[in-house]
Amino acid sequence: MSEVILSVEGVSLSFGGVKALQDVSFDVRSKEVRAIIGPNGAGKSSMLNVLNGVYHPQKGKITFKGKTFPDMDSHEAAALGIARTFQNIALFKGMTVLDNILTGRNLKMRCNIFQQALWLGAAKREELEHRRAVEQIIDFLEIQHIRRTPVGRLPYGLQKRVELGRALAAEPELLLLDEPMAGMNLEEKQDMCRFILDVNDHFGTTLVLIEHDMGVVMDISDRVVVLDYGRKIADGVPGEIKGNQKVIDAYLGVAH
Amino acid sequence: MALDIGTLDTFPKLLLHHANVRPTRPAIREKDLGIWQTRTWKEFADEVRALACGLATAGLRRGEHFALVSDNRPRLYAMMYAVQCLGGIPVPLYQDAVATEMAFPIQNAEIRYGFAEDQEQVDKLLEIQPQCPTLTHLIYDDPRGLRHYKQAGLTSYEDLLAKGREALSRDPAFLDGEIAKGSGSDTAAMLFTSGTTATPKGVALTHHALIDRAKVAADLEKLDDSDVVLAYLPPAWVGQFIFSLAQPLVTGYCICCPEAPETVMSDMREIGPSYYFAPPRVLEALLTQVSIRMEDASRVKRWLYKRFMAIANRAGGAILDGRPVSMVDRALYFLGDVFIYGPLRNVLGMSRVRVAYTAGEAIGPDLFRFYRSIGINLKQLYGSTETSVFVCIQPDGQVKADTAGPPVPGVELKFTPERELLIRSPGLFKEYYKNPQATREAKDAEGWFHTGDAGYFDPDGHLKIIDRVKDVGKLADGTLFAPKYLENKLKFFPHIKEAVCFGHGRGMVCAFINMDPDAVGNWAEKRNMPYSGYTDLASRDEVYDLVRGCIEQVNGDIAAEPEIANSQIHRFLILHKELDADDEELTRTRKVRRGFIAEKYLPLVEALYAGKDAVHVEAKVKYEDGRSGMFSADLKIRDAKTFPPAAAKKAA
Numbered sequence: 001m002s003e004v005i006l007s008v009e010g011v012s013l014s015f016g017g018v019k020a021l022q023d024v025s026f027d028v029r030s031k032e033v034r035a036i037i038g039p040n041g042a043g044k045s046s047m048l049n050v051l052n053g054v055y056h057p058q059k060g061k062i063t064f065k066g067k068t069f070p071d072m073d074s075h076e077a078a079a080l081g082i083a084r085t086f087q088n089i090a091l092f093k094g095m096t097v098l099d100n101i102l103t104g105r106n107l108k109m110r111c112n113i114f115q116q117a118l119w120l121g122a123a124k125r126e127e128l129e130h131r132r133a134v135e136q137i138i139d140f141l142e143i144q145h146i147r148r149t150p151v152g153r154l155p156y157g158l159q160k161r162v163e164l165g166r167a168l169a170a171e172p173e174l175l176l177l178d179e180p181m182a183g184m185n186l187e188e189k190q191d192m193c194r195f196i197l198d199v200n201d202h203f204g205t206t207l208v209l210i211e212h213d214m215g216v217v218m219d220i221s222d223r224v225v226v227l228d229y230g231r232k233i234a235d236g237v238p239g240e241i242k243g244n245q246k247v248i249d250a251y252l253g254v255a256h
Numbered sequence: 257m258a259l260d261i262g263t264l265d266t267f268p269k270l271l272l273h274h275a276n277v278r279p280t281r282p283a284i285r286e287k288d289l290g291i292w293q294t295r296t297w298k299e300f301a302d303e304v305r306a307l308a309c310g311l312a313t314a315g316l317r318r319g320e321h322f323a324l325v326s327d328n329r330p331r332l333y334a335m336m337y338a339v340q341c342l343g344g345i346p347v348p349l350y351q352d353a354v355a356t357e358m359a360f361p362i363q364n365a366e367i368r369y370g371f372a373e374d375q376e377q378v379d380k381l382l383e384i385q386p387q388c389p390t391l392t393h394l395i396y397d398d399p400r401g402l403r404h405y406k407q408a409g410l411t412s413y414e415d416l417l418a419k420g421r422e423a424l425s426r427d428p429a430f431l432d433g434e435i436a437k438g439s440g441s442d443t444a445a446m447l448f449t450s451g452t453t454a455t456p457k458g459v460a461l462t463h464h465a466l467i468d469r470a471k472v473a474a475d476l477e478k479l480d481d482s483d484v485v486l487a488y489l490p491p492a493w494v495g496q497f498i499f500s501l502a503q504p505l506v507t508g509y510c511i512c513c514p515e516a517p518e519t520v521m522s523d524m525r526e527i528g529p530s531y532y533f534a535p536p537r538v539l540e541a542l543l544t545q546v547s548i549r550m551e552d553a554s555r556v557k558r559w560l561y562k563r564f565m566a567i568a569n570r571a572g573g574a575i576l577d578g579r580p581v582s583m584v585d586r587a588l589y590f591l592g593d594v595f596i597y598g599p600l601r602n603v604l605g606m607s608r609v610r611v612a613y614t615a616g617e618a619i620g621p622d623l624f625r626f627y628r629s630i631g632i633n634l635k636q637l638y639g640s641t642e643t644s645v646f647v648c649i650q651p652d653g654q655v656k657a658d659t660a661g662p663p664v665p666g667v668e669l670k671f672t673p674e675r676e677l678l679i680r681s682p683g684l685f686k687e688y689y690k691n692p693q694a695t696r697e698a699k700d701a702e703g704w705f706h707t708g709d710a711g712y713f714d715p716d717g718h719l720k721i722i723d724r725v726k727d728v729g730k731l732a733d734g735t736l737f738a739p740k741y742l743e744n745k746l747k748f749f750p751h752i753k754e755a756v757c758f759g760h761g762r763g764m765v766c767a768f769i770n771m772d773p774d775a776v777g778n779w780a781e782k783r784n785m786p787y788s789g790y791t792d793l794a795s796r797d798e799v800y801d802l803v804r805g806c807i808e809q810v811n812g813d814i815a816a817e818p819e820i821a822n823s824q825i826h827r828f829l830i831l832h833k834e835l836d837a838d839d840e841e842l843t844r845t846r847k848v849r850r851g852f853i854a855e856k857y858l859p860l861v862e863a864l865y866a867g868k869d870a871v872h873v874e875a876k877v878k879y880e881d882g883r884s885g886m887f888s889a890d891l892k893i894r895d896a897k898t899f900p901p902a903a904a905k906k907a908a
Contacts, residue, residue, distance in 0.1 A: 135291075144516045145519045187881065194401075198400065
């Protein structure tokens with residue numbers, strides 16, 4: 001079993017009187033596919049937002065690669081190698097696929113504006129390297145045919161794929177996927193599953209994903225955390241989760 | 257530079273020849289990571305040599321068959337040449353075939369070695385391994401997704417190449433000896449016929465046959481090493497095999513492999529091929545795209561397009577053929593070339609096309625004329641897998657819309673009393689593999705190949721094919737019934753994608769129609785007709801009226817041809833789904849399997865003849881992921897107006 005890359009201990013987050021997360025703890029091991037599931041409003045997206053520094057929890061601590069933080073800052077998270085995709089696609093609609101993915105390389109760009117404007121040797125070398133990296137991602141995600149198409153003109157399933165591409169461009173160690181398969185048809189879901197597994201296998205990226213489709217979750221994830229009303233109610237391999245009475249109750253509802 | 261085919265009698269010998277005489281000229285280009293990467297003849301030949309040594313260490317024997325499943329890639333071609341270096345026989349398989357379809361060729365030739373492009377193809381070959389116990393060595397190109405495959409006998413292309421390089425440096429003379437052992441009468445490749453009927457047959461073609469035909473056609477069209485070709489059709493199909501393996505070897509021209517199947521259009525624009533092949537359906541799809549985009553263009557552009565296309569229609573073909581054209585038309589055509597035809601050729605990626613062929617099925621006269629009128633030298637040819645393609649080619653200046661041209665040098669043609677075409681040519685196949693009976697039936701003692709195609713020579717000595725001999729039938733009243741002739745006439749309408757006609761032994765002709773979802777969808781959009789999907793659109797009365805209009809136009813044409821005037825289409829229905837090769841309704845080359853369809857949809861055929869005006873259909877449908885589901889719908893049946901032979905003129 002590989003080492004723990006990220007651990008969350010006793011995280012609580014509330015917005016005024018709304019308790020989004022209450023004392024949640026779990027860990028993510030290096031190179032695994034970790035799913036966070038739960039009914040609507042269980043706090044899944046809040047958890048993801050805490051992990052990459054969009055929300056700042058009131059209590060608890062996060063340990064990433066041996067360093068402990070009371071909370072994350074989004075810039076810090078990106079610099080440390082955490083990338084994410086969004087539930088509602090957040091791409092630059094008017095820009096081409098290639099340019100969108102290139103923006104994912106932002107943190108890797110070292111040359112300053114003058115070097116780039118004057119197209120000095122270092123700037124040129126760097127540009128070539130970034131272009132190669134982007135092309136490799138385009139090839140990997142099989143989107144060569146839309147390389148120069150503005151993102152706004154693409155169907156939803158392809159936009160999701162482009163967003164994954166942009167996250168990959170940052171060469172993250174930990175990739176957070178917020179409902180990567182929401183709103184997709186069966187074929188698009190199968191494609192996306194294949195890409196997620198390939199990313200995990202090919203780049204060795206650790207993945208944390210939120211997903212609603214139970215079939216998908218059970219098929220592709222190594223371990224699953226289940227949240228309900230902001231609390232962790234189960235944590236384990238898909239087989240255990242499937243049979244867990246608390247999880248079944250949370251999903252089907254019980255008489256209180 | 258004249259090639260001495262006498263001593264350079266095999267593919268590998270020719271390859272080494274080019275590596276010597278034009279080492280730095282481009283042999284193959286492939287778009288990778290967004291950039292066209294070039295391999296010169298020298299680099300390519302070196303890779304092939306190393307690869308061949310790798311195969312030798314892996315134990316490939318002389319005369320052994322080798323299966324390949326891949327899209328057009330430099331590595332696929334290198335693999336085929338490498339197999340041939342050792343006297344092996346490459347057997348390319350269609351890359352879109354499902355796993356079970358691949359089992360037969362592998363069992364048939366007891367194939368031990370396979371080459372697969374990627375994980376998808378490796379999975380298919382592994383899936384059929386239990387039925388094909390001989391298949392023990394698999395080589396793959398793209399390692400993605402294959403890291404955890406632990407099966408024995410799975411090797412990557414890189415590993416094989418590295419082993420080969422090592423072996424080659426240890427014993428450089430070995431491979432030259434192996435290549436020298438090959439002779440022109442050896443089998444160069446085995447291509448499986450698509451199997452319109454019964455099981456597929458492995459057609460064994462010799463080096464001599466392929467090289468001879470490739471050279472004759474290349475000489476005819478004056479192809480040389482400055483020509484460029486885009487390889488985008490399945491390599492298992494004889495045409496692509498000739499264009500991307502045999503003809504480069506006799507001319508030294510450069511092959512370009514597109515980045516992905518979806519990028520063919522833009523890759524073609526970037527490369528600008530000078531020698532081009534497209535089956536009619538591809539040409540049709542391109543024209544449909546142009547028409548749709550023109551319909552959406554501004555009023556001025558539409559007007560310009562319409563006016564100048566009329567001029568092109570009148571003068572374009574004649575100018576291309578070198579026939580006399582009035583000064584005014586010439587001047588107008590020049591203007592049109594600047595404003596319309598030139599940019600249009602550019603958009604199609606055909607600015608530099610010097611020779612373009614189409615074949616495989618009948619091409620609509622309007623479609624054919626369209627390409628010629630905008631200055632693209634599109635010509636028809638006739639040939640098949642068994643004849644190494646080239647039998648008839650239309651020479652420049654003698655191009656007609658409805659013939660395949662006169663025979664090329666070396667070919668003899670004659671007809672049986674049943675109008676079946678017989679061929680004798682140096683390009684004929686050696687045999688159907690392990691099928692001496694079929695070989696005897698197809699190739700008689702005097703060496704005539706029985707094509708199964710019915711046709712005749714027109715007054716200028718051009719070959720005209722009307723249908724398959726076995727498909728030509730008779731109506732109950734004895735009228736000649738050539739279903740494909742009717743179907744082709746229907747398919748020439750943009751709104752009809754496929755048609756299947758029935759009538760042999762019946763009192764009248766009825767038809768199944770498959771509408772074209774793009775063209776009809778666009779047509780519906782223009783009329784603000786909402787629809788939920790293919791099945792819904794296909795059942796609309798408006799669409800039925802549209803299709804009926806097409807059928808009645810065909811009926812008008814046919815009424816003018818006395819011999820077949822009675823085979824006008826009386827009744828028709830529009831099918832609820834697209835005919836699909838995955839459902840075995842079409843062959844892999846997209847020809848309709850009339851017999852199979854008649855059996856599968858028997859209730860529909862009966863309903864057509866029973867005079868009903870609707871029929872309930874329940875069918876099993878297969879989704880692309882292999883699962884299947886049930887589907888049911890009510891299909892309408894409608895009558896079409898027919899014309900008495902005398903009224904033909906008025907109607908048309």
